[in-house]
Amino acid sequence: MAEREMLCGKCGCPLEPRRVDFEYLGHVFFADAPRCPKCGEVYLSEELVRGRVAEVEMELENK
Amino acid sequence: MSGGPLERWVLADTGCKDRAALEAWQMARLRETVVYAREKSRFYAELLRGVDPSCLRARADLPLLPLTTAEQLRARGGDWLCCAASRVGRIVTLKTSGTTAEPKRVFFTESDLERTVDFFTHGMRELIAPGERVGILMPSEQPGSVGDLLARGLARIPAEAVKLGPVTDVAATYRALREAGCGCAVGIPVQVLGLACYGAALPEPERLRLRSVLLSADAAHPALVKRVGALLGCPVFTHFGMTELGYGGAVECAAHRGCHVRENDLLVEVIDPETGAPLPPGQRGELVFTTLRREAMPFLRYRSGDLGVLRTERCGCGSRLARVVPEGGRAARTDERLSLWELDGAIFSCDGAVDFCARAEGEALYLTVFGLEPPDKGALRAALLASGAARGLRVELECRTLRGFSGTGMDKRALTKGGGRET
Known part of the structure; x- marks a missing residue:
């Protein structure tokens, strides 16, 4: 089944996959995530948050 | 009170x-x-x-x-x-x-x-005076890390924090402490012991002049505390x-x-x-x-x-x-026959011993002891025998030169079990 297109709730524009930079504890890392080309809002899926983001967070959260 | x-x-x-x-x-x-x-x-x-x-x-x-x-x-x-x-x-x-x-x-x-910062401010007053310069040998770069909170606490005394991070290069850290004029160092027990051994081998004019040391993050057996104090020539405090x-x-x-x-x-x-x-x-x-x-x-x-x-x-x-x-x-033992604490007591009482890893397999204790130079095997065997820390296991002993401490050093040391490690 093809992935459904995601639309920005504010602008109505289709979200486009983009590199998104995350900053945490003074470090920057990135991941690809759907982003509105108009307002810049990013959609963070549960898979992304519980996967890559959580993984990097925990690596950075040492004592 | x-x-x-x-x-x-x-x-x-x-x-x-x-x-x-x-x-x-x-x-x-x-x-x-x-x-x-x-x-x-x-x-x-x-x-x-x-x-x-x-x-x-x-x-x-x-x-x-x-x-x-x-x-x-x-x-x-x-x-x-x-x-x-x-x-x-x-x-x-x-x-x-x-x-x-x-x-x-x-x-x-x-x-x-x-609240942690506040404790550090008042707790450190037990061992340092205002105006002291304190070398922090623990992770301190990240906001909210233990070293960062300690530095914030010290600033209120006021005392100056010199954030050096955990020891990876003994000589470099020793020099950095000395060049910064630190009168106190806060660090992980085996790492501070490594620094103390290094300094004791230097000519007197090149040595650190520490007024106090605080050991933290891992258990500090009295045998280790005693050696650190003797080698550095200053009081040693412990933190739990x-x-x-x-x-x-x-x-x-x-x-x-x-x-x-x-x-x-x-x-x-x-x-x-x-x-x-x-x-x-x-x-x-x-x-x-x-x-x-x-x-x-x-x-x-x-x-x-x-x-x-x-x-x-x-x-x-x-x-x-x-x-x-x-x-x-x-409290929980990786191997019921052995106590890391007892091994600490025996091994750290020996001149030259800085760190070790040990595992029991069958009827043997595989023990590798590290020092700035390979420590003396005879002294280690005698200490193990006298203390009973090897609990009757046959000791397969290797002594090696320390090449630095692994990771951040913030893991509490533990006995290994087979190929793994439990804490």
């Missing part, structure tokens, strides 16, 4: 004038914490169902509360949280090295971290803490008879590690902690996994704050 800076701070913070008032104050905070945790946290709502906080009047009532464990924290840490995610200022993740077990994640609000407690737990005073607990934030007990039954002061058992004012993640009767003794009589410094004397190492 008329002890040192830490006691004065605890009394001022709580408004208590004596021990009896302090204990009543602690029980009042405990009742509040139970109500708070049960209301805010899914985990505690289940755990504390059926507990009537009004029955918690004195320390003898503590067993009315169930004990909590690291395993529960690993399995359900998110459910321990008592505040909105937006109020969390810092999370610390503790992985268990060598296993695939879930990590422990501990959550703090800014207010929780501030855990991330779960907000890093800071208890710190030694100049009497060196145990670590004074920050009793305005923590309530300490000792239990029989087998049965969970409370033990009286003076008897060795597992140290159990309860936090009294934590916002993000309170800990109620949390089993530390560390053995020790609680002392409640007046200390030589005059303080009536309870003291923990860590003793005996970890």
Whole structure:
């Protein structure tokens, strides 16, 4: 089944996959995530948050 | 009560004038914490169902509360949280090295971290004077790291923090401490021992002039403490803490008879590690902690996994704050035949020994001891024999040159089991 297109709730524009930079504890890392080309809002899926983001967070959260 | 800076701070913070008032104050905070945790946290709502906080009047009532464990924290840490995610200022993740077990994640609000900073300010006054320069040999780059919080605490004394991070290159760190003019160093026991051995081999004019040293983050056997003090020529203080407690737990005073607990934030007990039954002061058992004012993640009767003794009589410094004397190492043994604490006592009593790793397999103890030069095998064998620490196992001993300390050094050392490592 093809992935459904995601639309920005504010602008109505289709979200486009983009590199998104995350900053945490003074470090920057990135991941690809759907982003509105108009307002810049990013959609963070549960898979992304519980996967890559959580993984990097925990690596950075040492004592 | 008329002890040192830490006691004065605890009394001022709580408004208590004596021990009896302090204990009543602690029980009042405990009742509040139970109500708070049960209301805010899914985990505690289940755990504390059926507990009537009004029955918690004195320390003898503590067993009315169930004990909590690291395993529960690993399995359900998110459910321990008592505040909105937006109020969390810092999370610390503790992985268990060598296993695939879930990590422990501990959550703090800014207010929780501030209490730690406050403890560090007053606790460090037990060993340094205003104007001192302190080398911090622990992770300190990240905001909210133990070294960062310590630096913030030192600034209020005021004292200057020199953030050097954990030791990876002994010579470089020693030089950095000396060039920075540090009069105090705070570090991990085996790493500080490595620095001390290095310095003792230098000509006198090139040596550090430390006025005090604080050992933290891992157990410091008295044999190690004694060698560090002799090699560095300064008093050695120990600190007992855990991330779960907000890093800071208890710190030694100049009497060196145990670590004074920050009793305005923590309530300490000792239990029989087998049965969970409370033990009286003076008897060795597992140290159990309860936090009294934590916002993000309170800990109620949390089993530390560390053995020790609680002392409640007046200390030589005059303080009536309870003291923990860590003793005996970890309650759970990787191998029932061996005690890391006993091995520490034997190995660290030997000149030249800085660190070691050990595992028991069959009837043999495979032991590798590291030094700035390979330590003397004969002395090590004699120490192991005299102490009985090898428990009759055949000792396969290797001695090697230390090439640096692994990782951040913040993992508590543990005996390896087969190919893995448990803590």
